[in-house]
Amino acid sequence: MAKRILIADDEPNIVISLEFLMQRNGYEVMTAPDGEQALRLLREFKPDLILLDIMLPLRNGFEVCQRIREDAEWKHTKVIMLTAKGREVEVAKGLALGADLYITKPFATKELLASVRQLLGE
Amino acid sequence: MRNALTDNAGALMLVFVLILALLGILIQAALRAYVARLLALAEETRLISGANPHHRLDCGHPRELADLALAINGLADRYESMQSSIDSRIAEASHELEKERNLLAALMADLTESVIVFNAAGTILLYNQRARQLFNGAGGAEHGVGAPDWIGLGRSIFGSLDRQVIAHAVAHLSHTRPNDGTFPVAEFVTATQGGRLLRARMTGAESAAATPEGGGRDSSAFVVVLNDVQREVQLGSIRERVLKSLTEGSRASLASIRAAAESILHYPTMEPAQQQRFLAVIHDESEKLGNRLSEALNADASGLAAEWPLATMLGRDLLRALQRTLEERCGCAVTAETQDAALWLAVDSFLLVEGLGHLMRRVTQIGAMQGLRVRLAPSGSRVRLELDWQHMPLAVDQAIALENEPIAIPGQPAPLSLREIVARHRGEAWYQRNEREARSAFCLLLPTADDAAPSQGKSETAPSRPVFYDFDLFRQAGQNREIDERPLNEFAYTVFDTETTGLQPLQGDEIISIGAVRILNGRLLTGETFEQLVNPERSVGRESARIHGLTDAMLAKQPPLVAVLPRFHRFCDDTVLVAHNAAFDMCFLQLKKPVTGLEFSHPVLDTLLLSAVVHPNHADHSLEAISARLGVNVIGRHTALGDAMVTGEIFLKLVSLLREQGIVTFRQAQEASRKTPYARIRY
Numbered sequence: 001m002a003k004r005i006l007i008a009d010d011e012p013n014i015v016i017s018l019e020f021l022m023q024r025n026g027y028e029v030m031t032a033p034d035g036e037q038a039l040r041l042l043r044e045f046k047p048d049l050i051l052l053d054i055m056l057p058l059r060n061g062f063e064v065c066q067r068i069r070e071d072a073e074w075k076h077t078k079v080i081m082l083t084a085k086g087r088e089v090e091v092a093k094g095l096a097l098g099a100d101l102y103i104t105k106p107f108a109t110k111e112l113l114a115s116v117r118q119l120l121g122e
Numbered sequence: 123m124r125n126a127l128t129d130n131a132g133a134l135m136l137v138f139v140l141i142l143a144l145l146g147i148l149i150q151a152a153l154r155a156y157v158a159r160l161l162a163l164a165e166e167t168r169l170i171s172g173a174n175p176h177h178r179l180d181c182g183h184p185r186e187l188a189d190l191a192l193a194i195n196g197l198a199d200r201y202e203s204m205q206s207s208i209d210s211r212i213a214e215a216s217h218e219l220e221k222e223r224n225l226l227a228a229l230m231a232d233l234t235e236s237v238i239v240f241n242a243a244g245t246i247l248l249y250n251q252r253a254r255q256l257f258n259g260a261g262g263a264e265h266g267v268g269a270p271d272w273i274g275l276g277r278s279i280f281g282s283l284d285r286q287v288i289a290h291a292v293a294h295l296s297h298t299r300p301n302d303g304t305f306p307v308a309e310f311v312t313a314t315q316g317g318r319l320l321r322a323r324m325t326g327a328e329s330a331a332a333t334p335e336g337g338g339r340d341s342s343a344f345v346v347v348l349n350d351v352q353r354e355v356q357l358g359s360i361r362e363r364v365l366k367s368l369t370e371g372s373r374a375s376l377a378s379i380r381a382a383a384e385s386i387l388h389y390p391t392m393e394p395a396q397q398q399r400f401l402a403v404i405h406d407e408s409e410k411l412g413n414r415l416s417e418a419l420n421a422d423a424s425g426l427a428a429e430w431p432l433a434t435m436l437g438r439d440l441l442r443a444l445q446r447t448l449e450e451r452c453g454c455a456v457t458a459e460t461q462d463a464a465l466w467l468a469v470d471s472f473l474l475v476e477g478l479g480h481l482m483r484r485v486t487q488i489g490a491m492q493g494l495r496v497r498l499a500p501s502g503s504r505v506r507l508e509l510d511w512q513h514m515p516l517a518v519d520q521a522i523a524l525e526n527e528p529i530a531i532p533g534q535p536a537p538l539s540l541r542e543i544v545a546r547h548r549g550e551a552w553y554q555r556n557e558r559e560a561r562s563a564f565c566l567l568l569p570t571a572d573d574a575a576p577s578q579g580k581s582e583t584a585p586s587r588p589v590f591y592d593f594d595l596f597r598q599a600g601q602n603r604e605i606d607e608r609p610l611n612e613f614a615y616t617v618f619d620t621e622t623t624g625l626q627p628l629q630g631d632e633i634i635s636i637g638a639v640r641i642l643n644g645r646l647l648t649g650e651t652f653e654q655l656v657n658p659e660r661s662v663g664r665e666s667a668r669i670h671g672l673t674d675a676m677l678a679k680q681p682p683l684v685a686v687l688p689r690f691h692r693f694c695d696d697t698v699l700v701a702h703n704a705a706f707d708m709c710f711l712q713l714k715k716p717v718t719g720l721e722f723s724h725p726v727l728d729t730l731l732l733s734a735v736v737h738p739n740h741a742d743h744s745l746e747a748i749s750a751r752l753g754v755n756v757i758g759r760h761t762a763l764g765d766a767m768v769t770g771e772i773f774l775k776l777v778s779l780l781r782e783q784g785i786v787t788f789r790q791a792q793e794a795s796r797k798t799p800y801a802r803i804r805y
Contacts, residue, residue: 066518088502089550089567097552106412
């Protein structure tokens with residue numbers, strides 16, 4: 001069965017490329033433009049992995065990540081933070097909050113794909 | 123008949139003579155009792171007024187003069203009491219003055235800006251610790267390259283700041299008199315001789331003896347406040363460079379990307395090969411853009427962030443403050459731990475402690491917590507501060523709400539949330555839960571301080587506050603009498619001592635250490651010293667090593683004498699040199715003249731000879747013996763600076779002893795020295 005990926009980012013221009021990339025590589029994709037939607041889709045869509053931007057409206061990516069890790073139900077959901085926030089303290093915070101990986105924009109699509117595959121155990 | 127008459131005449135004569143003699147005796151007695159006594163009274167009265175106010179006249183006999191004597195005694199009593207009240211009034215006033223001086227010195231001592239006060243002739247009257255650090259360097263061994271800018275009491279400001287620039291500023295001050303009655307200020311930017319860039323503000327100060335005549339257009343003293351803008355300028359240029367590379371560099375890449383993208387969009391029918399080329403361009407340039415961004419940000423991340431004023435603080439101190447506040451606000455015991463005792467942070471401790479205190483208080487309001495702990499540990503290039511407690515977990519939403527809750531902090535114009543407080547520290551904060559240990563925590567990442575403790579510098583052999591001021595110099599402007607005729611207590615002295623490899627200057631022994639201290643107006647300026655080890659470029663003898671403890675290894679790292687002498691020469695500039703057995707030290711100094719081109723032609727006084735002048739009947743004039751005789755405390759012997767200090771104190775005592783012998787001027791001291799037997803020793 002195809003693995004599910006949730007893309008949480010409010011910038012349409014990057015979502016286009018991410019969605020295309022993931023779908024082309026055989027994943028089922030849903031997108032969320034803000035933090036609340038992301039959490040809702042987490043419950044409904046039950047993704048295996050979430051590509052999480054930090055600068056989201058309503059709830060930022062850090063909070064979403066914290067909520068994910070707070071709930072034992074989503075223990076197995078992989079979180080990749082994919083964000084323009086690249087300061088050392090922010091990376092530390094993201095990883096401390098339980099993100100599996102923290103990638104700073106801009107990124108190489110090939111590498112992103114490889115990371116996704118690795119985290120999903122493929 | 124006639125016989126009886128002659129006989130009677132003879133007897134009458136005798137009786138007459140006897141009566142005369144008796145009268146003579148009586149008159150003499152009267153004279154002695156009265157006139158002589160009057161003269162004695164006059165003498166004693168003079169004694170009372172001139173030398174001994176306690177003396178009182180004898181009111182015994184003669185009774186007629188007793189009244190006078192009593193009256194004079196009464197006058198003497200009043201005189202004595204008036205004298206003592208004047209004396210106590212003077213002592214009180216000096217005490218007040220001393221207090222104010224100390225206050226001023228304390229104020230100046232800890233200013234973060236450098237302040238120097240100098241008079242119209244350019245003589246430095248007062249300066250603070252910061253100014254000393256700015257000019258004289260942070261006390262470490264500098265390898266003598268390039269002239270150091272010495273500032274010190276009695277020295278000329280023009281040795282450190284450019285004369286023309288100061289003259290220009292002074293002229294500006296005397297010609298501008300703003301109408302609103304404020305003092306005119308001259309601002310300028312100048313470089314020190316050592317190459318540091320300074321921003322200066324100068325004003326005229328009224329002198330202590332300001333005269334009402336002459337409109338006072340020209341100030342007799344000036345205050346200059348200096349700021350080292352080197353770092354600011356450096357940071358500014360770094361920022362400019364980064365900004366430039368970001369804007370100009372990015373524009374170029376973006377242009378290429380946009381042009382390529384538009385070409386593809388507007389010409390959809392182009393050949394695939396051509397389209398590939400454009401796509402390659404887009405890919406290429408966007409990669410370059412990303413790289414340039416990372417490079418620019420890595421180049422100097424610290425230079426870019428807008429600096430909120432943060433103070434340097436020892437981590438341990440922050441923990442203690444936090445512990446106290448938390449115990450107070452949360453009403454529970456708090457343990458504090460830190461892994462690294464020497465951790466320095468750059469924090470706004472008040473904001474941080476208030477913010478965290480409020481946060482934890484809110485947590486206790488939600489539920490009672492146990493085992494509250496604050497911990498500090500290094501984490502990468504930052505410091506991690508953790509406040510954790512047992513049980514009582516928070517929901518993520520709760521934690522986030524608490525982080526964002528506005529806190530009214532005294533002294534802040536608007537309420538701040540913990541998030542904002544942490545953001546001012548360019549850090550981050552978050553809530554974390556450790557399931558395994560059932561502990562919850564708030565973690566903060568905070569910046570470390572760039573420079574650690576305020577530079578301690580070398581520990582000085584002298585105690586307490588160094589002397590940085592001398593208001594007497596106000597009265598000295600521009601006088602220039604012949605050195606010989608000047609009294610000894612008017613000179614500025616450099617008391618120095620050298621440690622050497624041995625006792626034969628002409629047989630290849632070399633200097634290994636020079637120590638010196640300045641004396642001005644009869645005071646040892648413990649804050650103005652010179653200390654430098656010297657590489658003798660030969661082996662230190664074993665016997666001498668046993669005395670001073672300096673080994674070849676220690677000295678190999680030091681600069682050679684040719685590099686050190688020019689600095690020492692500047693330190694002694696315009697002073698009289700003083701040393702114990704000066705002939706020995708001067709021989710070493712003069713021997714290097716062909717190499718350094720420096721002539722130590724200063725006038726010299728030798729404490730060995732001066733001691734022989736003062737105590738010619740003692741045989742031992744070694745430093746130890748003289749210190750014991752004069753009651754000088756000897757600490758730190760056998761370091762050049764320590765010995766120089768002892769010699770300096772001995773010298774000051776000798777000067778007052780010499781004065782009692784009538785030796786006041788320089789010439790008199792020289793002549794007396796020459797007469798002692800030790801003066802004939804030559805090296």
